[in-house]
Amino acid sequence: MHVLIQEAFRQEPSFTKFAFNRLLEWLDDGEDSRGETYLDMHRRLVTYFDRRGRPSPNELADETLNRIGKTLERDGIIETTPPARYCYVVARFVMLEDIRRERRQVPLEFEPRAGASGMPAAARTETGDLFAAREQRLDCLECCLQKLAPDQRDLIVEYYRDGRGQRIEQRRDMAKRLGITMNALGIRACRIRGMLEACVAACKKER
Amino acid sequence: MKGLALHESVHDSQLVRYLLGLLSDDEAERVDQLSISSDEVASRLRIAEDDLVDAYVRGTLDEEAAGRFVSFYLSSERRRQKVKFARTFVAAIDQRGGSPKSLSLRGTTIPRSRTAWRLAAAAAMLLVAGLSLREYLRLRTDLTVAQSVSIGLSNRASELERQLNDAHLADAETARELERTRARGSAGASSPSLPAIALVLLPQTRAMGPIATIAVPDGAHFVELELQLESSDFARYQAVLKDPGTNRIVWRRDKIAARAGDRIPTVALSIPATVLKSQHYSLELNGTNASGESEMAGSYVFQVVRR
Numbered sequence: 001m002h003v004l005i006q007e008a009f010r011q012e013p014s015f016t017k018f019a020f021n022r023l024l025e026w027l028d029d030g031e032d033s034r035g036e037t038y039l040d041m042h043r044r045l046v047t048y049f050d051r052r053g054r055p056s057p058n059e060l061a062d063e064t065l066n067r068i069g070k071t072l073e074r075d076g077i078i079e080t081t082p083p084a085r086y087c088y089v090v091a092r093f094v095m096l097e098d099i100r101r102e103r104r105q106v107p108l109e110f111e112p113r114a115g116a117s118g119m120p121a122a123a124r125t126e127t128g129d130l131f132a133a134r135e136q137r138l139d140c141l142e143c144c145l146q147k148l149a150p151d152q153r154d155l156i157v158e159y160y161r162d163g164r165g166q167r168i169e170q171r172r173d174m175a176k177r178l179g180i181t182m183n184a185l186g187i188r189a190c191r192i193r194g195m196l197e198a199c200v201a202a203c204k205k206e207r
Numbered sequence: 208m209k210g211l212a213l214h215e216s217v218h219d220s221q222l223v224r225y226l227l228g229l230l231s232d233d234e235a236e237r238v239d240q241l242s243i244s245s246d247e248v249a250s251r252l253r254i255a256e257d258d259l260v261d262a263y264v265r266g267t268l269d270e271e272a273a274g275r276f277v278s279f280y281l282s283s284e285r286r287r288q289k290v291k292f293a294r295t296f297v298a299a300i301d302q303r304g305g306s307p308k309s310l311s312l313r314g315t316t317i318p319r320s321r322t323a324w325r326l327a328a329a330a331a332m333l334l335v336a337g338l339s340l341r342e343y344l345r346l347r348t349d350l351t352v353a354q355s356v357s358i359g360l361s362n363r364a365s366e367l368e369r370q371l372n373d374a375h376l377a378d379a380e381t382a383r384e385l386e387r388t389r390a391r392g393s394a395g396a397s398s399p400s401l402p403a404i405a406l407v408l409l410p411q412t413r414a415m416g417p418i419a420t421i422a423v424p425d426g427a428h429f430v431e432l433e434l435q436l437e438s439s440d441f442a443r444y445q446a447v448l449k450d451p452g453t454n455r456i457v458w459r460r461d462k463i464a465a466r467a468g469d470r471i472p473t474v475a476l477s478i479p480a481t482v483l484k485s486q487h488y489s490l491e492l493n494g495t496n497a498s499g500e501s502e503m504a505g506s507y508v509f510q511v512v513r514r
Contacts, residue, residue, distance in 0.1 A: 018428040022477055030443055030462035044243045047252075050285045051226075052239070057285060073428060076458055076479040088243040137295045145299070160257075160300050162265060183247070186254040193257060197292050 016073070023069040027083050041065070041084065043194075045091055054098055064091045140203035144196050152192050159189040217241060217248055222255040227272060228279035260293045265301075407433045407473075408490070410505040418487065419509040427480040434492060434507055439465045439472035441494030441504060446476055451489045451508075458482045485513045 027037045045061035054060055067090055071078060080086040145153060163170050175185040217238060224230050225238045241248040262268050263276050280286055406421050423430055434446075444465060448458040458478055465472045474492060487510050494504035 016428055018477075022429060022479075025477060030464045032464065032466065040249070041243075044249050046285070048239060048243055050283050053283070073479065076482060077460070082244070084244040084246075088240050091243060134295065137291065138299075141295050141299060157300055160261060160297070162297075162301050183250065183254075187250045190250065190253045190257060193296070196296070197289070200292060200295075201288075 019069045019073040022072045023065060026072055029083055041087055048091060049095060052095055054095060060094050060098055064094045136204060136207060137200060140200045143203060144199035156189055156192045219255060222252050223259060226256055226259055226280060227275040229275065260289055261297055264293045264297050407435060408507040408509060409435050410437055410507060420512060421509060422512050422514055423480050423483055424514045429477045430480055430483060432476045434474045436465060436472045436474060436505060441496055443495045444474050444504060445493045447491045448478065449489045451487055483511045485511055
């Protein structure tokens with residue numbers, strides 16, 4: 001538990017809409033992505049902090065972008081290009097500070113981490129609660145799948161189906177048929193999967 | 208965001224080893240950096256991660272990889288959630304045996320018509336968001352007077368993501384429905400918190416006209432300007448704001464893309480209010496052509512009045 005981190009973020013002054021707009025523009029670097037670049041960078045940062053074992057990756061990603069937004073608000077310009085490179089530099093500082101903060105504080109409670117010493121939740125025997133949770137996920141996924149456009153649904157089913165050793169060939173054929181590169185196909189499939197994942201998470205919260 | 212230089216290339220097998228925590232510290236740090244600063248590595252890492260998770264869920268990882276997956280990858284709550292989602296997702300995909308036309312988890316689809324979905328999505332977007340992201344992002348360039356509005360840090364990304372997901376999940380027909388609803392003057396489509404005032408600057412001509420004046424109240428953070436172009440001949444523009452009295456550059460912005468607009472191409476600028484005083488300003492717009500050469504694309508004059 002890292003209560004101090006949460007407290008520190010609560011004490012941060014609020015971020016204005018105009019600073020946020022400036023941050024969106026800077027991240028876009030001349031292209032109008034309609035917020036996509038911001039979300040992509042936020043996702044990258046969350047993944048980075050998570051992989052480095054930080055317990056609050058979302059908050060650290062917010063903190064990173066918040067600092068950049070404040071720099072832009074104060075100075076009007078950031079000379080380092082491309083913006084993504086600067087994001088990494090700031091993220092690294094934010095992570096080092098977070099590690100230092102963690103070392104200074106005593107954990108309030110022992111929170112065992114799944115892994116070598118314990119089986120992950122997904123691998124445990126399915127109790128009634130877990131069964132209910134899985135049913136809920138199924139309901140939500142069904143609902144979210146119905147919201148996809150038919151061509152999006154076709155794409156992810158074909159892309160992620162069990163290739164039984166033929167997966168790369170299948171995807172290559174698919175990319176050829178669609179007239180795009182394998183990488184572009186992968187990005188498209190990942191985006192749709194990400195949308196589904198977010199939709200399922202939101203659906204679970206609502207229920 | 209940009210791609211990566213050749214010397215920065217990363218092999219797919221390295222990405223998998225990175226995801227399983229098998230790289231040395233130096234190698235891992237290099238991939239860390241590229242996973243943020245390189246579009247290509249970021250997307251390939253995402254693809255590799257989804258494939259790795261699916262392989263674990265389908266039980267096709269070899270013993271060593273499966274062991275690392277459990278001991279390293281599953282040590283984070285976020286990643287455990289990814290695996291939970293993948294279990295449901297992969298089951299749904301595999302149950303269909305790769306037949307996309309009939310994708311449904313229990314063999315029956317929810318009886319909802321497409322039209323009902325579209326209308327529901329349109330109504331939800333109007334009611335819940337009040338304003339779609341697209342509309343919001345369009346309107347933000349029309350603001351002239353900055354108004355401080357707090358945005359909760361922790362909700363910012365998730366709210367934006369939610370709105371974008373709504374926009375993605377609603378198809379083109381939904382968007383048209385939304386436009387029709389707005390056109391009918393839906394009260395929900397306008398937000399009182401967003402001033403609908405625009406300061407549009409026209410390029411200077413020989414004929415002297417009145418100078419555009421903008422009132423900037425104390426506490427304003429940014430001044431948003433929309434510069435009309437005579438033509439859109441350049442891929443990128445550079446804006447230079449000068450104090451005409453001293454010819455000193457007070458602010459500059461590079462790599463700006465023009466927007467097509469309805470009829471007239473424009474360039475949108477967001478100038479920090481802190482650099483503006485009560486005086487006249489000249490704004491030069493330079494275009495950069497395909498070969499990287501810069502030439503004057505227009506000049507604008509306006510007056511600032513601080514309040």
